[in-house]
Amino acid sequence: MTEKISRFAGMRALYLKNMQVALQREMQYRFTNFVGLLGFMFEPVIYLAVWTSIAKARGGTVNGYSAGALAAYYIVWTLVRSFNLVSTPYGFERRIQNGQISAQLLRPAHPIHYDLSYFAGWKLVSFLFWIPMAFVLTAAFKPSLSPTPLEIGIFVLAIWGGYLIRSIFQWALGLFCFWTTRVAAVFELYMVLEVLLSGRLVPLSFLPPWAQHVADFLPFQWCYAYPIETLIGRLNMTELFVGLAMQVMWIAVGSGLVALVWKRAARRHTAVGN
Amino acid sequence: MRATKIFWLHFRIAAMNEMQYRVNFFLSLFQSLLSLGVGLVVLGLVFGQVHELNGWSKPQLLAVFGVFTLLGGVIRMMLKPNVAQFMEDVENGTLDYILTKPVDAQLMVSTRKFEFWQGVDIVVGSVVLAVAVTQLGGASPLALATLVLGLVLAVIMVNSFLCMLATLAFWFIRIRQLIDMFEGIYQAGRWPISVYPGWLKIGLSLVVPVGIAVTVPASAVTGRLNGWILAAAALFTLVLAGLSRMFWKVGLRSYSGASA
Numbered sequence: 131m132t133e134k135i136s137r138f139a140g141m142r143a144l145y146l147k148n149m150q151v152a153l154q155r156e157m158q159y160r161f162t163n164f165v166g167l168l169g170f171m172f173e174p175v176i177y178l179a180v181w182t183s184i185a186k187a188r189g190g191t192v193n194g195y196s197a198g199a200l201a202a203y204y205i206v207w208t209l210v211r212s213f214n215l216v217s218t219p220y221g222f223e224r225r226i227q228n229g230q231i232s233a234q235l236l237r238p239a240h241p242i243h244y245d246l247s248y249f250a251g252w253k254l255v256s257f258l259f260w261i262p263m264a265f266v267l268t269a270a271f272k273p274s275l276s277p278t279p280l281e282i283g284i285f286v287l288a289i290w291g292g293y294l295i296r297s298i299f300q301w302a303l304g305l306f307c308f309w310t311t312r313v314a315a316v317f318e319l320y321m322v323l324e325v326l327l328s329g330r331l332v333p334l335s336f337l338p339p340w341a342q343h344v345a346d347f348l349p350f351q352w353c354y355a356y357p358i359e360t361l362i363g364r365l366n367m368t369e370l371f372v373g374l375a376m377q378v379m380w381i382a383v384g385s386g387l388v389a390l391v392w393k394r395a396a397r398r399h400t401a402v403g404n
Numbered sequence: 405m406r407a408t409k410i411f412w413l414h415f416r417i418a419a420m421n422e423m424q425y426r427v428n429f430f431l432s433l434f435q436s437l438l439s440l441g442v443g444l445v446v447l448g449l450v451f452g453q454v455h456e457l458n459g460w461s462k463p464q465l466l467a468v469f470g471v472f473t474l475l476g477g478v479i480r481m482m483l484k485p486n487v488a489q490f491m492e493d494v495e496n497g498t499l500d501y502i503l504t505k506p507v508d509a510q511l512m513v514s515t516r517k518f519e520f521w522q523g524v525d526i527v528v529g530s531v532v533l534a535v536a537v538t539q540l541g542g543a544s545p546l547a548l549a550t551l552v553l554g555l556v557l558a559v560i561m562v563n564s565f566l567c568m569l570a571t572l573a574f575w576f577i578r579i580r581q582l583i584d585m586f587e588g589i590y591q592a593g594r595w596p597i598s599v600y601p602g603w604l605k606i607g608l609s610l611v612v613p614v615g616i617a618v619t620v621p622a623s624a625v626t627g628r629l630n631g632w633i634l635a636a637a638a639l640f641t642l643v644l645a646g647l648s649r650m651f652w653k654v655g656l657r658s659y660s661g662a663s664a
Binding site for chain 1: 431434435438439441442445446449450453454456457458578581582584585587588589591592594595599600601603604
Protein backbone atom coordinates (compact mmCIF):
# COMPACT_ATOMS: atom_id res chain seq x y z
CA MET A 131 0.00 0.00 0.00
CA THR A 132 2.63 2.48 1.04
CA GLU A 133 4.65 1.63 -2.03
CA LYS A 134 1.70 2.41 -4.26
CA ILE A 135 1.22 5.81 -2.66
CA SER A 136 4.85 6.75 -2.98
CA ARG A 137 4.82 5.70 -6.63
CA PHE A 138 1.88 7.98 -7.23
CA ALA A 139 3.62 10.83 -5.42
CA GLY A 140 6.74 10.23 -7.48
CA MET A 141 4.78 10.35 -10.72
CA ARG A 142 3.04 13.53 -9.66
CA ALA A 143 6.38 15.13 -8.90
CA LEU A 144 7.72 14.02 -12.28
CA TYR A 145 4.77 15.54 -14.12
CA LEU A 146 4.84 18.82 -12.21
CA LYS A 147 8.56 19.26 -12.60
CA ASN A 148 8.63 18.38 -16.27
CA MET A 149 5.68 20.66 -17.00
CA GLN A 150 7.55 23.45 -15.26
CA VAL A 151 10.65 22.75 -17.33
CA ALA A 152 8.54 22.83 -20.52
CA LEU A 153 6.95 26.09 -19.50
CA GLN A 154 10.27 27.77 -18.79
CA ARG A 155 11.99 26.44 -21.87
CA GLU A 156 9.19 27.25 -24.29
CA MET A 157 8.75 30.73 -22.86
CA GLN A 158 12.26 31.45 -24.10
CA TYR A 159 11.17 30.75 -27.67
CA ARG A 160 8.28 33.16 -27.79
CA PHE A 161 8.69 34.16 -31.43
CA THR A 162 9.03 30.57 -32.57
CA ASN A 163 5.98 29.52 -30.63
CA PHE A 164 3.91 32.44 -31.79
CA VAL A 165 4.75 32.04 -35.47
CA GLY A 166 4.39 28.28 -35.22
CA LEU A 167 0.91 28.60 -33.81
CA LEU A 168 0.02 31.28 -36.37
CA GLY A 169 0.89 28.80 -39.12
CA PHE A 170 -1.75 26.43 -37.78
CA MET A 171 -4.43 29.10 -38.00
CA PHE A 172 -4.56 29.14 -41.79
CA GLU A 173 -5.93 25.64 -42.12
CA PRO A 174 -9.25 26.34 -40.36
CA VAL A 175 -9.53 29.81 -41.92
CA ILE A 176 -9.42 28.19 -45.37
CA TYR A 177 -12.11 25.63 -44.44
CA LEU A 178 -14.18 28.36 -42.86
CA ALA A 179 -13.99 30.63 -45.93
CA VAL A 180 -15.04 27.83 -48.26
CA TRP A 181 -17.94 26.57 -46.15
CA THR A 182 -19.16 30.08 -45.39
CA SER A 183 -19.34 30.70 -49.16
CA ILE A 184 -21.33 27.50 -49.53
CA ALA A 185 -23.69 28.40 -46.68
CA LYS A 186 -24.32 31.77 -48.34
CA ALA A 187 -24.92 30.14 -51.72
CA ARG A 188 -27.49 27.83 -50.13
CA GLY A 189 -29.36 30.71 -48.56
CA GLY A 190 -27.73 30.89 -45.15
CA THR A 191 -27.05 27.40 -43.81
CA VAL A 192 -25.25 24.22 -44.80
CA ASN A 193 -26.14 20.97 -42.99
CA GLY A 194 -27.72 23.02 -40.22
CA TYR A 195 -24.69 25.29 -39.74
CA SER A 196 -25.15 29.03 -40.26
CA ALA A 197 -22.16 31.25 -41.05
CA GLY A 198 -21.93 32.13 -37.35
CA ALA A 199 -22.08 28.47 -36.30
CA LEU A 200 -19.37 27.57 -38.81
CA ALA A 201 -17.22 30.38 -37.46
CA ALA A 202 -17.77 29.07 -33.92
CA TYR A 203 -16.85 25.54 -35.02
CA TYR A 204 -13.59 26.53 -36.67
CA ILE A 205 -12.53 29.05 -34.04
CA VAL A 206 -13.01 26.51 -31.25
CA TRP A 207 -11.14 24.17 -33.62
CA THR A 208 -8.05 26.37 -33.26
CA LEU A 209 -8.02 25.98 -29.48
CA VAL A 210 -8.64 22.24 -29.68
CA ARG A 211 -5.88 21.95 -32.29
CA SER A 212 -3.36 23.81 -30.19
CA PHE A 213 -4.15 21.41 -27.35
CA ASN A 214 -3.85 18.28 -29.39
CA LEU A 215 -0.48 19.10 -30.92
CA VAL A 216 1.63 16.21 -29.68
CA SER A 217 4.95 14.52 -30.10
CA THR A 218 4.82 12.87 -33.55
CA PRO A 219 6.34 9.64 -34.85
CA TYR A 220 8.91 11.82 -36.65
CA GLY A 221 10.21 12.89 -33.24
CA PHE A 222 10.53 9.23 -32.37
CA GLU A 223 12.38 8.54 -35.59
CA ARG A 224 14.88 11.27 -34.77
CA ARG A 225 15.39 9.99 -31.25
CA ILE A 226 16.15 6.50 -32.47
CA GLN A 227 18.42 7.72 -35.24
CA ASN A 228 20.50 9.95 -33.00
CA GLY A 229 20.50 7.56 -30.04
CA GLN A 230 18.71 9.77 -27.50
CA ILE A 231 16.34 6.91 -26.90
CA SER A 232 19.08 4.97 -25.12
CA ALA A 233 19.22 7.55 -22.35
CA GLN A 234 15.47 7.49 -22.04
CA LEU A 235 15.47 3.75 -21.62
CA LEU A 236 17.67 4.11 -18.55
CA ARG A 237 15.26 6.35 -16.70
CA PRO A 238 13.07 4.86 -13.97
CA ALA A 239 9.68 5.88 -15.36
CA HIS A 240 8.16 4.78 -18.68
CA PRO A 241 9.39 7.24 -21.36
CA ILE A 242 5.87 8.16 -22.41
CA HIS A 243 5.44 10.08 -19.15
CA TYR A 244 8.23 12.48 -20.06
CA ASP A 245 6.53 13.31 -23.35
CA LEU A 246 3.06 13.58 -21.87
CA SER A 247 4.21 15.94 -19.14
CA TYR A 248 6.46 18.05 -21.39
CA PHE A 249 3.80 18.67 -24.00
CA ALA A 250 1.22 19.30 -21.28
CA GLY A 251 3.39 22.07 -19.85
CA TRP A 252 3.93 23.47 -23.32
CA LYS A 253 0.14 23.78 -23.74
CA LEU A 254 0.09 26.59 -21.21
CA VAL A 255 2.45 28.60 -23.43
CA SER A 256 0.41 27.79 -26.54
CA PHE A 257 -2.76 28.87 -24.75
CA LEU A 258 -1.20 32.20 -23.89
CA PHE A 259 -0.38 32.88 -27.55
CA TRP A 260 -3.73 31.53 -28.71
CA ILE A 261 -5.65 34.25 -26.85
CA PRO A 262 -4.73 37.20 -29.11
CA MET A 263 -5.31 35.08 -32.22
CA ALA A 264 -8.75 34.14 -30.96
CA PHE A 265 -9.58 37.82 -30.57
CA VAL A 266 -8.59 38.53 -34.16
CA LEU A 267 -10.50 35.53 -35.52
CA THR A 268 -13.57 36.47 -33.49
CA ALA A 269 -13.50 40.02 -34.79
CA ALA A 270 -13.03 38.82 -38.38
CA PHE A 271 -15.62 36.02 -38.50
CA LYS A 272 -18.19 36.85 -35.77
CA PRO A 273 -18.95 33.41 -34.34
CA SER A 274 -22.25 32.68 -32.60
CA LEU A 275 -21.14 31.05 -29.41
CA SER A 276 -22.94 30.94 -26.05
CA PRO A 277 -21.83 27.97 -23.99
CA THR A 278 -23.36 27.10 -20.61
CA PRO A 279 -21.07 26.74 -17.56
CA LEU A 280 -21.55 22.96 -17.73
CA GLU A 281 -20.46 22.90 -21.38
CA ILE A 282 -17.40 24.96 -20.55
CA GLY A 283 -16.53 22.59 -17.70
CA ILE A 284 -16.85 19.53 -19.93
CA PHE A 285 -14.91 21.24 -22.71
CA VAL A 286 -11.98 21.82 -20.33
CA LEU A 287 -11.92 18.10 -19.53
CA ALA A 288 -12.50 17.10 -23.14
CA ILE A 289 -9.56 19.02 -24.62
CA TRP A 290 -7.23 17.26 -22.19
CA GLY A 291 -8.92 13.96 -23.00
CA GLY A 292 -8.35 14.62 -26.69
CA TYR A 293 -4.73 15.53 -25.95
CA LEU A 294 -4.18 12.21 -24.17
CA ILE A 295 -5.83 10.10 -26.85
CA ARG A 296 -3.90 11.76 -29.65
CA SER A 297 -0.60 11.61 -27.74
CA ILE A 298 -0.96 7.97 -26.82
CA PHE A 299 -1.98 6.77 -30.28
CA GLN A 300 0.76 8.72 -32.03
CA TRP A 301 3.23 7.40 -29.52
CA ALA A 302 2.11 3.85 -30.29
CA LEU A 303 2.58 4.61 -33.98
CA GLY A 304 6.02 6.02 -33.24
CA LEU A 305 7.02 2.69 -31.72
CA PHE A 306 6.98 1.20 -35.20
CA CYS A 307 10.24 3.08 -35.72
CA PHE A 308 11.87 0.23 -33.83
CA TRP A 309 11.05 -2.02 -36.75
CA THR A 310 11.48 0.40 -39.63
CA THR A 311 13.46 3.62 -39.64
CA ARG A 312 11.03 5.11 -42.16
CA VAL A 313 7.72 5.62 -40.50
CA ALA A 314 6.61 8.36 -42.91
CA ALA A 315 4.41 6.27 -45.20
CA VAL A 316 2.38 4.74 -42.36
CA PHE A 317 2.14 8.03 -40.55
CA GLU A 318 0.95 9.96 -43.60
CA LEU A 319 -1.80 7.43 -44.18
CA TYR A 320 -2.81 7.70 -40.53
CA MET A 321 -2.92 11.49 -40.79
CA VAL A 322 -5.11 11.40 -43.89
CA LEU A 323 -7.60 9.18 -42.08
CA GLU A 324 -7.49 11.57 -39.16
CA VAL A 325 -8.07 14.65 -41.31
CA LEU A 326 -11.09 13.08 -43.00
CA LEU A 327 -12.71 11.21 -40.13
CA SER A 328 -12.11 13.38 -37.06
CA GLY A 329 -14.05 16.56 -37.70
CA ARG A 330 -10.83 18.37 -38.52
CA LEU A 331 -11.67 18.98 -42.19
CA VAL A 332 -15.44 19.37 -41.81
CA PRO A 333 -17.93 18.70 -39.03
CA LEU A 334 -18.65 14.95 -39.03
CA SER A 335 -22.29 15.52 -39.96
CA PHE A 336 -21.09 16.81 -43.37
CA LEU A 337 -19.77 13.36 -44.27
CA PRO A 338 -21.86 10.66 -45.95
CA PRO A 339 -23.50 8.29 -43.40
CA TRP A 340 -21.20 5.34 -44.16
CA ALA A 341 -18.13 7.50 -43.43
CA GLN A 342 -19.66 8.66 -40.15
CA HIS A 343 -20.22 5.02 -39.32
CA VAL A 344 -16.56 4.21 -39.97
CA ALA A 345 -15.53 7.18 -37.82
CA ASP A 346 -17.45 5.69 -34.90
CA PHE A 347 -14.96 2.84 -34.76
CA LEU A 348 -11.91 5.10 -34.68
CA PRO A 349 -10.45 7.30 -31.94
CA PHE A 350 -10.12 10.42 -34.10
CA GLN A 351 -13.43 12.16 -33.46
CA TRP A 352 -12.78 12.23 -29.72
CA CYS A 353 -9.75 14.48 -30.35
CA TYR A 354 -11.53 17.01 -32.61
CA ALA A 355 -15.28 16.79 -33.18
CA TYR A 356 -16.27 15.95 -29.63
CA PRO A 357 -14.35 18.68 -27.76
CA ILE A 358 -15.39 21.26 -30.38
CA GLU A 359 -19.04 20.28 -30.25
CA THR A 360 -19.19 20.39 -26.45
CA LEU A 361 -18.49 24.12 -26.55
CA ILE A 362 -20.60 25.15 -29.53
CA GLY A 363 -23.75 23.64 -28.01
CA ARG A 364 -24.38 20.80 -30.44
CA LEU A 365 -24.57 18.06 -27.82
CA ASN A 366 -27.33 17.20 -25.36
CA MET A 367 -26.71 16.25 -21.74
CA THR A 368 -26.33 12.51 -22.45
CA GLU A 369 -23.96 13.08 -25.37
CA LEU A 370 -21.82 15.40 -23.26
CA PHE A 371 -21.20 12.74 -20.62
CA VAL A 372 -21.09 9.74 -22.92
CA GLY A 373 -18.34 11.57 -24.80
CA LEU A 374 -16.19 11.77 -21.70
CA ALA A 375 -16.73 8.06 -21.10
CA MET A 376 -15.72 7.34 -24.70
CA GLN A 377 -12.56 9.35 -24.21
CA VAL A 378 -11.69 7.33 -21.10
CA MET A 379 -12.33 4.15 -23.07
CA TRP A 380 -10.01 5.21 -25.92
CA ILE A 381 -7.33 6.30 -23.46
CA ALA A 382 -7.48 2.81 -21.96
CA VAL A 383 -7.31 1.15 -25.39
CA GLY A 384 -4.38 3.32 -26.42
CA SER A 385 -2.50 2.73 -23.18
CA GLY A 386 -2.99 -1.01 -23.58
CA LEU A 387 -1.61 -0.81 -27.10
CA VAL A 388 1.43 1.19 -25.98
CA ALA A 389 2.12 -1.24 -23.11
CA LEU A 390 1.87 -4.20 -25.46
CA VAL A 391 4.03 -2.83 -28.27
CA TRP A 392 6.54 -1.10 -26.00
CA LYS A 393 7.70 -4.35 -24.40
CA ARG A 394 8.47 -5.88 -27.79
CA ALA A 395 9.91 -2.66 -29.21
CA ALA A 396 12.33 -2.07 -26.34
CA ARG A 397 13.60 -5.61 -26.67
CA ARG A 398 14.35 -5.03 -30.34
CA HIS A 399 16.33 -1.89 -29.72
CA THR A 400 20.06 -2.05 -30.27
CA ALA A 401 21.94 1.14 -29.56
CA VAL A 402 24.82 2.22 -31.75
CA GLY A 403 27.64 4.52 -30.66
CA ASN A 404 27.71 6.83 -27.64
CA MET B 405 24.39 32.03 -70.73
CA ARG B 406 26.55 31.38 -67.77
CA ALA B 407 23.47 31.28 -65.56
CA THR B 408 21.89 28.48 -67.58
CA LYS B 409 25.17 26.56 -67.48
CA ILE B 410 25.30 26.76 -63.70
CA PHE B 411 21.65 25.81 -63.46
CA TRP B 412 22.16 22.79 -65.69
CA LEU B 413 25.26 21.69 -63.80
CA HIS B 414 23.49 21.82 -60.45
CA PHE B 415 20.57 19.98 -61.95
CA ARG B 416 22.79 17.14 -63.13
CA ILE B 417 24.59 16.79 -59.82
CA ALA B 418 21.29 16.71 -57.97
CA ALA B 419 19.87 14.13 -60.35
CA MET B 420 22.86 11.85 -59.83
CA ASN B 421 22.53 12.27 -56.10
CA GLU B 422 18.84 11.54 -55.98
CA MET B 423 19.08 8.49 -58.21
CA GLN B 424 20.82 6.78 -55.32
CA TYR B 425 17.65 6.97 -53.26
CA ARG B 426 15.10 5.47 -55.57
CA VAL B 427 12.80 4.22 -52.82
CA ASN B 428 12.08 7.86 -52.06
CA PHE B 429 10.28 8.04 -55.37
CA PHE B 430 7.66 5.57 -54.19
CA LEU B 431 7.30 7.32 -50.87
CA SER B 432 6.81 10.60 -52.68
CA LEU B 433 4.32 9.07 -55.08
CA PHE B 434 2.38 7.57 -52.19
CA GLN B 435 2.21 10.91 -50.38
CA SER B 436 1.23 12.66 -53.57
CA LEU B 437 -1.62 10.23 -54.21
CA LEU B 438 -2.83 10.61 -50.63
CA SER B 439 -3.08 14.36 -50.91
CA LEU B 440 -4.72 14.01 -54.32
CA GLY B 441 -7.28 11.73 -52.64
CA VAL B 442 -8.00 14.25 -49.89
CA GLY B 443 -8.32 17.05 -52.46
CA LEU B 444 -10.84 15.07 -54.50
CA VAL B 445 -12.83 14.12 -51.38
CA VAL B 446 -13.08 17.78 -50.43
CA LEU B 447 -14.25 18.74 -53.93
CA GLY B 448 -16.79 15.92 -53.69
CA LEU B 449 -18.08 17.22 -50.34
CA VAL B 450 -18.35 20.78 -51.63
CA PHE B 451 -20.18 19.81 -54.80
CA GLY B 452 -22.49 17.55 -52.84
CA GLN B 453 -23.88 20.82 -51.49
CA VAL B 454 -23.72 23.31 -54.34
CA HIS B 455 -23.33 23.34 -58.12
CA GLU B 456 -20.78 26.10 -58.16
CA LEU B 457 -18.60 27.90 -55.66
CA ASN B 458 -18.52 31.66 -56.19
CA GLY B 459 -19.02 31.11 -59.89
CA TRP B 460 -16.46 28.30 -60.23
CA SER B 461 -17.80 24.98 -61.50
CA LYS B 462 -16.41 21.61 -60.47
CA PRO B 463 -14.04 21.12 -63.44
CA GLN B 464 -12.87 24.71 -63.01
CA LEU B 465 -12.01 24.07 -59.36
CA LEU B 466 -10.30 20.88 -60.44
CA ALA B 467 -8.11 23.09 -62.66
CA VAL B 468 -7.30 25.26 -59.63
CA PHE B 469 -6.41 22.14 -57.67
CA GLY B 470 -4.20 20.95 -60.55
CA VAL B 471 -2.28 24.23 -60.61
CA PHE B 472 -2.01 24.17 -56.81
CA THR B 473 -0.55 20.66 -56.87
CA LEU B 474 1.81 21.37 -59.75
CA LEU B 475 3.14 24.59 -58.25
CA GLY B 476 3.44 22.87 -54.86
CA GLY B 477 5.63 20.26 -56.55
CA VAL B 478 7.93 22.95 -57.97
CA ILE B 479 8.15 24.61 -54.55
CA ARG B 480 9.07 21.38 -52.79
CA MET B 481 11.45 20.22 -55.49
CA MET B 482 13.39 23.41 -56.26
CA LEU B 483 12.50 26.37 -54.10
CA LYS B 484 12.21 25.12 -50.54
CA PRO B 485 15.34 22.92 -50.52
CA ASN B 486 17.42 25.90 -51.63
CA VAL B 487 15.92 28.18 -49.01
CA ALA B 488 16.53 25.57 -46.32
CA GLN B 489 20.14 25.08 -47.39
CA PHE B 490 20.69 28.82 -47.48
CA MET B 491 19.38 29.31 -43.96
CA GLU B 492 21.61 26.56 -42.71
CA ASP B 493 24.59 28.22 -44.37
CA VAL B 494 23.85 31.57 -42.76
CA GLU B 495 23.49 29.91 -39.38
CA ASN B 496 26.76 28.01 -39.72
CA GLY B 497 28.67 30.72 -41.54
CA THR B 498 29.34 28.43 -44.49
CA LEU B 499 27.77 30.96 -46.83
CA ASP B 500 31.35 32.27 -47.11
CA TYR B 501 32.10 29.54 -49.62
CA ILE B 502 29.36 30.80 -51.90
CA LEU B 503 30.23 34.47 -51.57
CA THR B 504 33.85 33.89 -52.55
CA LYS B 505 32.91 32.18 -55.81
CA PRO B 506 33.17 34.26 -58.98
CA VAL B 507 29.46 33.94 -59.83
CA ASP B 508 26.40 35.78 -58.66
CA ALA B 509 25.67 34.61 -55.12
CA GLN B 510 21.89 34.93 -55.32
CA LEU B 511 21.82 32.81 -58.45
CA MET B 512 24.07 30.30 -56.74
CA VAL B 513 22.01 29.95 -53.57
CA SER B 514 18.74 29.63 -55.42
CA THR B 515 19.74 26.95 -57.92
CA ARG B 516 22.00 24.55 -56.11
CA LYS B 517 19.53 22.05 -54.71
CA PHE B 518 16.89 19.85 -56.28
CA GLU B 519 14.90 17.28 -54.40
CA PHE B 520 14.02 15.38 -57.47
CA TRP B 521 11.44 12.95 -56.17
CA GLN B 522 9.37 15.72 -54.63
CA GLY B 523 8.69 16.65 -58.22
CA VAL B 524 6.16 13.81 -58.49
CA ASP B 525 3.54 16.42 -57.66
CA ILE B 526 4.41 18.24 -60.87
CA VAL B 527 3.38 15.16 -62.82
CA VAL B 528 0.29 14.50 -60.69
CA GLY B 529 -0.73 18.16 -60.90
CA SER B 530 -0.30 18.16 -64.68
CA VAL B 531 -2.50 15.09 -65.00
CA VAL B 532 -5.20 16.69 -62.83
CA LEU B 533 -4.94 19.84 -64.92
CA ALA B 534 -5.24 17.83 -68.16
CA VAL B 535 -8.33 16.03 -66.85
CA ALA B 536 -9.86 19.36 -65.84
CA VAL B 537 -9.18 20.93 -69.23
CA THR B 538 -10.73 17.92 -70.98
CA GLN B 539 -13.82 18.17 -68.76
CA LEU B 540 -14.05 21.83 -69.65
CA GLY B 541 -14.17 20.88 -73.31
CA GLY B 542 -10.54 21.53 -74.19
CA ALA B 543 -8.57 24.75 -74.44
CA SER B 544 -7.34 26.81 -77.37
CA PRO B 545 -3.59 26.93 -78.10
CA LEU B 546 -3.66 30.54 -76.91
CA ALA B 547 -5.21 29.49 -73.58
CA LEU B 548 -2.59 26.80 -73.16
CA ALA B 549 0.18 29.25 -73.96
CA THR B 550 -1.12 31.70 -71.36
CA LEU B 551 -1.40 28.82 -68.88
CA VAL B 552 2.29 28.07 -69.33
CA LEU B 553 3.17 31.75 -69.11
CA GLY B 554 1.01 32.05 -65.98
CA LEU B 555 2.81 29.10 -64.41
CA VAL B 556 6.22 30.62 -65.16
CA LEU B 557 5.10 33.90 -63.59
CA ALA B 558 3.78 31.97 -60.60
CA VAL B 559 7.09 30.21 -60.03
CA ILE B 560 9.00 33.50 -60.24
CA MET B 561 6.52 35.17 -57.90
CA VAL B 562 6.74 32.47 -55.25
CA ASN B 563 10.50 32.22 -55.61
CA SER B 564 10.94 35.98 -55.19
CA PHE B 565 8.75 35.90 -52.12
CA LEU B 566 10.60 32.96 -50.60
CA CYS B 567 13.90 34.65 -51.35
CA MET B 568 12.81 37.75 -49.47
CA LEU B 569 11.69 35.59 -46.57
CA ALA B 570 15.01 33.76 -46.59
CA THR B 571 16.95 37.03 -46.74
CA LEU B 572 15.54 37.83 -43.32
CA ALA B 573 17.98 35.19 -42.09
CA PHE B 574 20.76 37.79 -42.45
CA TRP B 575 19.23 39.65 -39.53
CA PHE B 576 17.30 37.06 -37.55
CA ILE B 577 19.32 33.89 -38.27
CA ARG B 578 16.64 31.44 -37.24
CA ILE B 579 13.58 31.82 -39.38
CA ARG B 580 12.64 28.22 -40.07
CA GLN B 581 9.24 28.85 -38.50
CA LEU B 582 8.48 31.49 -41.11
CA ILE B 583 9.13 28.99 -43.86
CA ASP B 584 6.89 26.47 -42.12
CA MET B 585 4.25 29.13 -41.89
CA PHE B 586 4.50 29.71 -45.62
CA GLU B 587 3.60 26.06 -46.08
CA GLY B 588 0.40 26.69 -44.09
CA ILE B 589 -0.46 29.78 -46.08
CA TYR B 590 0.23 28.03 -49.37
CA GLN B 591 -2.72 25.73 -48.63
CA ALA B 592 -4.97 28.71 -49.29
CA GLY B 593 -4.08 28.24 -52.96
CA ARG B 594 -6.37 25.21 -53.14
CA TRP B 595 -9.24 27.60 -53.77
CA PRO B 596 -9.65 30.54 -56.12
CA ILE B 597 -8.84 33.76 -54.36
CA SER B 598 -12.43 35.00 -54.72
CA VAL B 599 -13.77 32.69 -51.97
CA TYR B 600 -11.83 34.55 -49.29
CA PRO B 601 -13.08 37.59 -47.38
CA GLY B 602 -11.74 40.98 -48.50
CA TRP B 603 -8.88 41.42 -46.04
CA LEU B 604 -7.62 37.93 -46.76
CA LYS B 605 -7.84 38.54 -50.52
CA ILE B 606 -5.49 41.48 -50.12
CA GLY B 607 -3.19 39.45 -47.89
CA LEU B 608 -3.07 36.56 -50.36
CA SER B 609 -2.19 38.83 -53.26
CA LEU B 610 0.04 41.59 -51.94
CA VAL B 611 1.58 40.22 -48.74
CA VAL B 612 1.95 36.55 -49.63
CA PRO B 613 1.28 36.25 -53.37
CA VAL B 614 -0.02 32.67 -53.20
CA GLY B 615 -3.54 33.60 -54.25
CA ILE B 616 -2.43 35.35 -57.43
CA ALA B 617 0.16 32.70 -58.21
CA VAL B 618 -2.45 29.93 -58.33
CA THR B 619 -5.45 31.85 -59.59
CA VAL B 620 -3.79 33.46 -62.64
CA PRO B 621 -2.74 30.22 -64.39
CA ALA B 622 -6.04 28.57 -63.46
CA SER B 623 -7.90 31.53 -64.94
CA ALA B 624 -6.11 30.98 -68.24
CA VAL B 625 -7.87 27.67 -68.87
CA THR B 626 -11.22 28.66 -67.37
CA GLY B 627 -11.75 31.67 -69.64
CA ARG B 628 -11.34 34.34 -66.99
CA LEU B 629 -8.10 35.84 -68.16
CA ASN B 630 -7.71 38.85 -70.42
CA GLY B 631 -4.64 40.68 -71.65
CA TRP B 632 -4.88 43.32 -68.94
CA ILE B 633 -4.88 40.87 -66.06
CA LEU B 634 -1.97 38.99 -67.59
CA ALA B 635 -0.01 42.22 -68.11
CA ALA B 636 -0.73 43.27 -64.52
CA ALA B 637 0.44 39.87 -63.25
CA ALA B 638 3.62 40.14 -65.31
CA LEU B 639 4.31 43.63 -63.99
CA PHE B 640 3.67 42.48 -60.42
CA THR B 641 6.08 39.59 -60.90
CA LEU B 642 8.71 41.95 -62.23
CA VAL B 643 8.34 44.28 -59.25
CA LEU B 644 8.50 41.39 -56.83
CA ALA B 645 11.63 39.96 -58.47
CA GLY B 646 13.26 43.42 -58.41
CA LEU B 647 12.37 43.90 -54.76
CA SER B 648 13.80 40.53 -53.81
CA ARG B 649 17.04 41.45 -55.61
CA MET B 650 17.30 44.77 -53.78
CA PHE B 651 16.46 43.18 -50.47
CA TRP B 652 19.14 40.54 -51.01
CA LYS B 653 21.81 43.22 -51.64
CA VAL B 654 20.86 45.10 -48.50
CA GLY B 655 20.74 41.90 -46.47
CA LEU B 656 24.12 40.75 -47.66
CA ARG B 657 25.71 43.77 -45.99
CA SER B 658 24.54 42.43 -42.62
CA TYR B 659 26.17 39.05 -43.11
CA SER B 660 29.21 38.80 -40.91
CA GLY B 661 30.59 35.42 -41.95
CA ALA B 662 31.98 32.46 -40.11
CA SER B 663 35.16 33.97 -38.79
CA ALA B 664 33.58 37.11 -37.39
